[in-house]
Each structure stands twice: as structure tokens, then as C-alpha cells.
Amino acid sequence: MSEEVEIPEVNYVSGTGVPIRGNDIDTDQIIPARFMKVVTFDGLGEFAFFDVRFDDEDNQKDHPMNEERFQDANVMVVNNNFGCGSSREHAPQALMRWGIDALIGEGFAEIFAGNCLALGIPTVTADSETIQDLQDWVDENPDGEIDIDVEAETVTYGDRTIDVTVDDAQRKALVEGVWDTTALMKSNAGAVRDKARELPYVEDAAIPDAD
Amino acid sequence: MSKGTLYDKVWENHKVTELPTGQDQLFVGLHLIHEVTSPQAFGMLEERDLDVAFPELTHATVDHIVPTADQSRPYKEDAAEEMMAELEQNVRDAGIEFSDPTTGDQGIVHVIGPEQGITQPGKTIVCGDSHTSTHGAFGALAFGIGTSQIRDVLATGTVAMEKQKVRKIEVTGELQEGVEAKDIILEIIRRLGTEGGVGYVYEYAGEAIEDLDMEGRMSICNMSIEGGARAGYVNPDETTYEWLEETDYFQENPEKFEELKPYWESIRSDDDAEYDDVVTIDGSSLEPVVTWGTTPGQGIGITDPIPSPEELPEEKQDTARRAQEHMRVEPGETMEGYDIDVAFLGSCTNARLPDLRRAARIVKGRQVDDDVRAMVVPGSQRVQRKAKEEGLKDIFEEAGFEWRNAGCSMCLGMNEDQLEGDEACASSSNRNFIGRQGSKDGRTVLMNPRMVAAAAITGEVSDVRDLKEVNLA
Numbered sequence: 001m002s003e004e005v006e007i008p009e010v011n012y013v014s015g016t017g018v019p020i021r022g023n024d025i026d027t028d029q030i031i032p033a034r035f036m037k038v039v040t041f042d043g044l045g046e047f048a049f050f051d052v053r054f055d056d057e058d059n060q061k062d063h064p065m066n067e068e069r070f071q072d073a074n075v076m077v078v079n080n081n082f083g084c085g086s087s088r089e090h091a092p093q094a095l096m097r098w099g100i101d102a103l104i105g106e107g108f109a110e111i112f113a114g115n116c117l118a119l120g121i122p123t124v125t126a127d128s129e130t131i132q133d134l135q136d137w138v139d140e141n142p143d144g145e146i147d148i149d150v151e152a153e154t155v156t157y158g159d160r161t162i163d164v165t166v167d168d169a170q171r172k173a174l175v176e177g178v179w180d181t182t183a184l185m186k187s188n189a190g191a192v193r194d195k196a197r198e199l200p201y202v203e204d205a206a207i208p209d210a211d
Numbered sequence: 212m213s214k215g216t217l218y219d220k221v222w223e224n225h226k227v228t229e230l231p232t233g234q235d236q237l238f239v240g241l242h243l244i245h246e247v248t249s250p251q252a253f254g255m256l257e258e259r260d261l262d263v264a265f266p267e268l269t270h271a272t273v274d275h276i277v278p279t280a281d282q283s284r285p286y287k288e289d290a291a292e293e294m295m296a297e298l299e300q301n302v303r304d305a306g307i308e309f310s311d312p313t314t315g316d317q318g319i320v321h322v323i324g325p326e327q328g329i330t331q332p333g334k335t336i337v338c339g340d341s342h343t344s345t346h347g348a349f350g351a352l353a354f355g356i357g358t359s360q361i362r363d364v365l366a367t368g369t370v371a372m373e374k375q376k377v378r379k380i381e382v383t384g385e386l387q388e389g390v391e392a393k394d395i396i397l398e399i400i401r402r403l404g405t406e407g408g409v410g411y412v413y414e415y416a417g418e419a420i421e422d423l424d425m426e427g428r429m430s431i432c433n434m435s436i437e438g439g440a441r442a443g444y445v446n447p448d449e450t451t452y453e454w455l456e457e458t459d460y461f462q463e464n465p466e467k468f469e470e471l472k473p474y475w476e477s478i479r480s481d482d483d484a485e486y487d488d489v490v491t492i493d494g495s496s497l498e499p500v501v502t503w504g505t506t507p508g509q510g511i512g513i514t515d516p517i518p519s520p521e522e523l524p525e526e527k528q529d530t531a532r533r534a535q536e537h538m539r540v541e542p543g544e545t546m547e548g549y550d551i552d553v554a555f556l557g558s559c560t561n562a563r564l565p566d567l568r569r570a571a572r573i574v575k576g577r578q579v580d581d582d583v584r585a586m587v588v589p590g591s592q593r594v595q596r597k598a599k600e601e602g603l604k605d606i607f608e609e610a611g612f613e614w615r616n617a618g619c620s621m622c623l624g625m626n627e628d629q630l631e632g633d634e635a636c637a638s639s640s641n642r643n644f645i646g647r648q649g650s651k652d653g654r655t656v657l658m659n660p661r662m663v664a665a666a667a668i669t670g671e672v673s674d675v676r677d678l679k680e681v682n683l684a
Contacts, residue, residue, distance in 0.1 A: 005259060022529065022530065022533075023526060023527070023529065023530050024405055024406070024506050024530050026506075026642075026644045028623070028642070028644040028645075028646055028647050029644065029645065029646065032646050032651075033623045033624055033625045033646075033647075033649070034624065034625065034649065036247055036275075036625065037276060037288075037290035037291065037294060037625065038290070039250040039251070039254070039293060039294060039297045040250070040251055040254060041251055041358075051645075051646050051651040080406060080526060081405060081406035081409070081439070084405055084406065084439065084506075085341065085436075085437075085642060085644060086340075086341050086623075086642075087248070087339060087340060087341035087343075087355035087356065087357055087436075088247075088248065088357075089248065089251075089339075089357035089358040089359060090358075092357075093358075107406060107409065109406070109409065109439065110409055110410070110439070110441050111341060111355055111356070111357060111436075111441070114356070114357060114360070115357035115358075115359065115360075118357055118359030118360060119359065128526065167373075168233055169232045169233045169234045169373050170232075172231065172232040172233055173232040173234075176231060176232070178230070178231055178232055179232075180359070181230065181232075181234075181236075181363055181371040182259065182261070182362060182363050182366050182367065184230060184231070185230070185236050185363060185366075185367040185369050185371065186261070186366055186367050188227055188228055188236060188367075188369075189264075189367070191227050191228055192227050192236075192238060192264075192367060192368055192369055195225065195226075195227045195238045196238060196265075196368070198224075199224065199225070199238070199240065200470070200471055200474045201240060201331060201333070201334060201471055201474070202240065202268070203267075205267065206265060206267035206268055207265075208264060208265065
């Protein structure tokens with residue numbers, strides 16, 4: 001018997017923001033490959049954006065994630081095509097372990113957004129101007145509260161509430177607490193075996209017996 | 212929405228059910244695993260007391276961390292040894308077939324699947340690596356997944372996915388001399404953008420695609436992800452079937468070939484299939500493409516001027532400015548003559564036998580420039596053996612290339628093969644992101660394998676069409 005895993009519903013994320021500016025920020029930047037020589041994700045948080053945060057002597061460089069005022073931030077505000085490149089889940093794992101609970105941006109690479117969802121991290125989108133206004137506001141209000149309402153698809157900050165977009169499947173998965181799909185899909189094991197039998201290339205011997 | 216495409220058909224054939232999220236639960240026909248992205252997934256299985264559901268549909272190899280020089284065990288690097296040992300333990304416990312270096316079948320996961328004949332048309336194929344899109348060259352539906360999804364696939368044999376739109380990219384005409392599959396895909400990404408494929412899978416079609424060998428099709432599908440597409444594919448045809456017939460699986464099971472062929476034919480896109488978008492590119496107008504920047508979309512023809520950031524769409528300007536500063540290139544110049552320090556012929560994009568053959572035709576009888584460190588890293592142990600038998604190894608070594616063992620190597624620098632300082636590298640790989648090849652100051656210029664060979668010889672980015680090819684036969 002498998003253990004039941006508690007999957008929390010993610011209806012809201014609230015907290016303060018950190019702006020990470022620039023389009024096409026790839027997962028090699030978010031977590032350089034050399035930090036992936038690990039067999040667990042533990043401890044990846046300190047290596048998030050390592051090469052843009054530290055120089056060769058490990059001195060801090062000019063980067064929002066190094067600034068004292070953003071140290072408690074849990075909402076990352078980014079631009080377009082964030083998380084492109086490698087499929088490494090190490091990237092959202094590193095951000096999560098640094099403290100990020102949600103991302104708001106102009107656009108996200110598919111696999112990155114999928115990896116975030118698998119961790120219960122919303123990736124919500126808005127247009128370029130809206131995002132830049134929010135980044136500017138976060139810069140001026142590092143202690144300012146940002147409230148993401150996943151179901152209503154809104155973000156509230158200062159005295160403003162803006163409409164954002166949450167992908168339909170992502171919204172349902174987060175709001176209904178079914179974003180960790182293992183148990184859900186495992187419960188269809190019978191149908192999975194039937195499907196396997198239908199496929200001409202799957203040999204009978206490869207299909208396990210029912211538990 | 213698309214209708215009657217290979218994507219629609221393979222999706223429907225593998226759909227188990229619709230999940231409460233609206234995503235579909237898809238059966239996975241082949242799960243490829245390697246040492247970087249799977250250990251955490253096995254860890255999660257253990258935490259939840261779950262077994263591997265379909266071990267016989269799972270296949271493992273080691274590619275990212277494997278040293279390409281001294282492969283004696285334990286590996287010199289502790290972290291690499293630990294990852295290898297972890298993978299060995301996991302596959303042994305689960306009863307998963309493992310192409311480890313002692314089998315002679317090890318190599319980059321996207322090279323060995325096709326070689327062994329386990330990559331087949333009409334399969335769903337997943338792997339914790341974004342370049343899984345490579346397998347689409349066979350008419351498979353293949354995509355990269357994250358580690359939590361690897362856990363799902365190990366535990367259930369299925370993955371939760373949202374259906375995408377289908378964009379047909381038709382490449383017409385005949386390619387000019389010196390122009391290869393790699394140039395086609397670099398041009399596609401340049402035109403449609405690195406995010407242009409978000410929400411899509413790409414169906415590659417047209418005369419220029421049909422004329423390619425399987426290796427060329429793999430190079431194109433491989434970089435679908437660089438264009439933002441979740442997957443890319445080519446419909447199976449006689450070229451595909453000829454390749455399949457020669458593989459281990461169908462050599463050992465010849466009856467399976469005839470048995471499965473009707474299925475492969477049935478999943479081809481219909482003549483009247485409907486697409487969400489169609490893009491046409493004149494293949495005959497292409498020249499060798501090289502990148503000038505730090506994303507695969509920042510490419511140009513070898514004789515074209517590097518664009519001024521101001522000429523580009525507004526959202527591209529900032530990235531272009533930073534890229535030009537990093538690469539130290541000036542708008543208006545061409546990339547021809549850009550000094551290089553390292554030449555890397557390898558990676559899942561371009562380390563197959565025909566890639567090495569083409570490069571060897573440029574290298575034969577010439578010498579690597581004195582200031583260049585040049586290396587060939589075959590995509591698999593089989594490629595390595597065959598290339599040696601054909602005399603390619605000797606050609607490269609006589610010219611001054613280092614000949615290494617199979618692996619991902621300097622594509623991403625997870626082993627000891629890395630750029631140092633601000634070295635510039637002519638690379639046959641797929642990504643030129645800052646830091647990608649192991650040094651955050653390193654500069655990567657992407658190009659086709661023959662162009663890498665030309666750069667190694669001349670010490671600078673060169674137009675391979677100016678170098679006479681030598682007949683190897």
C-alpha cells in the first residue's frame with residue numbers, strides 16, 4: 001500500500017516581491033549545471049542564480065536576490081520566456097528553497113511552468129506593461145504586500161488589483177489540491193493496463209499484473 | 212484545434228482518461244532515464260512506498276556526468292561517482308535495462324534510443340531532459356519532463372499533460388551545398404523566436420525535411436525545445452523504416468517490423484489534416500547559420516551582418532544588447548573571422564556518425580590551428596566504434612583533435628570538459644546560454660558540424676563553403 005500524501009490547496013499566495021528583470025532567462029542561469037551534481041534537491045536554494053549573484057571569489061554582485069530588502073520575498077516578478085532551456089526541475093526547486101512561493105511574469109517556458117506546478121508553485125501571467133509596473137512598484141515597495149488570488153486570477157498590490165491569467169489546468173490543479181498527480185493517476189491503474197494492451201507495440205510481458 | 216495530425220492520433224491512442232484538472236493522463240510507451248534527473252524521483256518513490264510500474268518500458272543510460280577521458284571506477288570526481296552509483300542501485304532494484312559503459316551501448320540518451328530501435332514511430336517517449344524532442348524524428352511523440360513527472364511515470368506509467376496546438380513548418384526546396392539540418396533549425400528559431408513555440412508542438416514537413424537522413428531529422432527535432440515548442444516530429448516514411456529495420460530490436464524481432472508497420476502508417480498526419488498554424492520557409496535560400504549572441508534564436512547566415520539591437524523588435528533589444536556585450540561582437544560585422552579558442556564536436560544535436568563523417572571531410576589532411584583546443588566526443592559508444600572502424604578517429608587525431616569517450620561533455624559542462632575563462636567555442640551543440648559550457652565568461656557560437664571543423668582548422672568562425680572537402684572513400 002502506498003502512503004497517502006497530503007496535497008494542500010493553493011488558492012492564494014501572499015507576501016512581498018522580488019523583481020528579476022530580463023527576457024529569456026534560462027534554467028542554466030537559474031541553477032548552473034555544476035550544482036546539479038547532487039542526488040537530492042536539498043540545499044539548492046543557496047545556488048539559485050549563483051553566477052549572476054556572485055563573482056569568481058564568491059563576492060556578491062549587484063543582484064536583487066542579494067539585496068537585504070528582498071531577503072524575505074516569496075513572489076518573484078519576471079519578464080518574458082522565463083525558465084527557457086533545460087528541463088531541469090532543479091531550477092524551480094532552487095527558487096522554492098530560496099523562498100519563492102509564486103511567480104508573476106509576462107510568460108514562462110512550458111516545462112518550467114509544468115515543473116513549478118508539480119511543486120504547487122503558481123506561475124501567473126500578465127502583459128508586458130502590467131508586469132513592468134509591478135516590478136517598479138516592488139522596487140519602490142520592497143515591504144509591500146502582494147496577494148495572488150489563483151482562482152479569481154487577480155493580483156492585488158498597493159491600492160491596485162490587476163487581472164492576471166492562470167492556465168486553466170494549472171488553476172484547477174492548484175485550487176482543488178490535485179497538483180501532485182501521482183496518487184490520482186495511480187488510482188487509474190486498471191485503465192492504464194487496458195490502454196497498454198491496446199497499443200500494438202507494448203508486449204504483454206511488459207504489462208504488470210494487477211496489485 | 213488541429214485535426215488528423217500525427218500529434219492528434221498518437222495523443223488519442225495513448226490517452227487513458229481526462230483528469231479533474233482538465234489535463235489528460237497519457238500512457239508512456241518509453242521512459243528514458245539518466246543519472247541527473249532521476250535519483251530524486253526514485254527517492255520520492257521510496258518515500259511513498261511505490262514501485263516502478265513498467266520497468267520493461269524504461270531504459271537507462273549515463274551521459275551527463277560521465278567522464279570522457281579516464282572512465283575507470285570509482286570516477287575521480289566524488290559527486291560523479293555518487294550519481295553513477297545511485298543510478299546503478301536504482302536500476303538494479305527496479306529491474307530496468309541499463310546501457311552502462313561496460314555494455315558498449317552507453318551514450319547520450321537521445322542517441323542510444325534510436326540506435327537500439329526502442330525509439331519507434333507512434334510511441335509516447337518521455338525523459339527528464341528537454342532534448343527528448345529528438346525522438347520525434349521517428350514520428351514518436353516525445354517530450355522532456357521534470358523530476359516530479361519522472362516520479363509519476365515511474366509510479367504509474369503515465370504522465371499528466373495538456374494538449375498543445377500544432378504548427379506545421381514546411382521547409383521547401385533543396386538545400387544548398389554546405390547547408391545542413393542544423394542550419395534549418397537555427398533559421399526556424401531565429402525567425403519564430405525562442406518563445407515562438409510556446410503552446411505548440413512542431414510538425415516538420417516539406418521537401419527539404421523529407422530529403423534529410425534520420426540523423427538530420429533528429430538534429431532538427433532535437434532543437435524544437437530551443438524554439439519554445441514542447442515537442443517536434445517528422446512523419447514516418449521509407450527513410451524512417453529503413454533505419455528501423457537495421458536496429459537491434461528489429462534485427463532480433465524481424466516479424467515485429469511487418470506487424471507494426473500498419474500502425475506506423477496509421478499515425479501519419481492525414482493529407483487533409485488541420486493545423487493551428489502553418490509556416491513556410493524556403494530551404495533553398497538558406498546558408499550556413501551561426502549564432503552571434505547568447506540564445507539559440509540569435510543566429511544569422513554566415514555572410515549576413517550582425518543586427519543592431521535597434522533593428523530588432525522592442526522586446527528583443529535588451530537581450531541583444533547584453534548578448535553583444537558578452538560575446539564582444541559589433542552590429543554590422545559578420546561572424547566570419549570571430550576568433551575561437553575551442554572547437555567542440557559533440558552533443559545530442561550533432562554527434563552521430565554522419566555528423567562526424569561530414570566534419571572529417573573538412574578536417575582530412577589539414578591541421579587544427581595552433582591556438583585551438585579541438586575535441587570530438589561521439590554521441591555513443593557505438594558511434595565511437597564505427598567512426599574508428601571507418602578511419603574517422605585517425606583523421607581527427609592526425610589533424611590534432613582530441614578523441615574522447617561518449618557523453619554530453621562540453622555541451623553543458625557537467626563533467627571535466629568545460630570552457631575556461633572567456634574562451635570562445637565553436638560548438639555543434641544546442642545552447643549558447645551564458646555559463647552553459649561551464650564558464651560564466653565563456654562564449655559559445657553554435658553552428659553545424661562542418662562549420663565546427665572549419666573553425667578548428669582556421670582558428671576563427673569561417674564559411675565552410677570556402678574549404679574544399681576531401682572525399683573519404
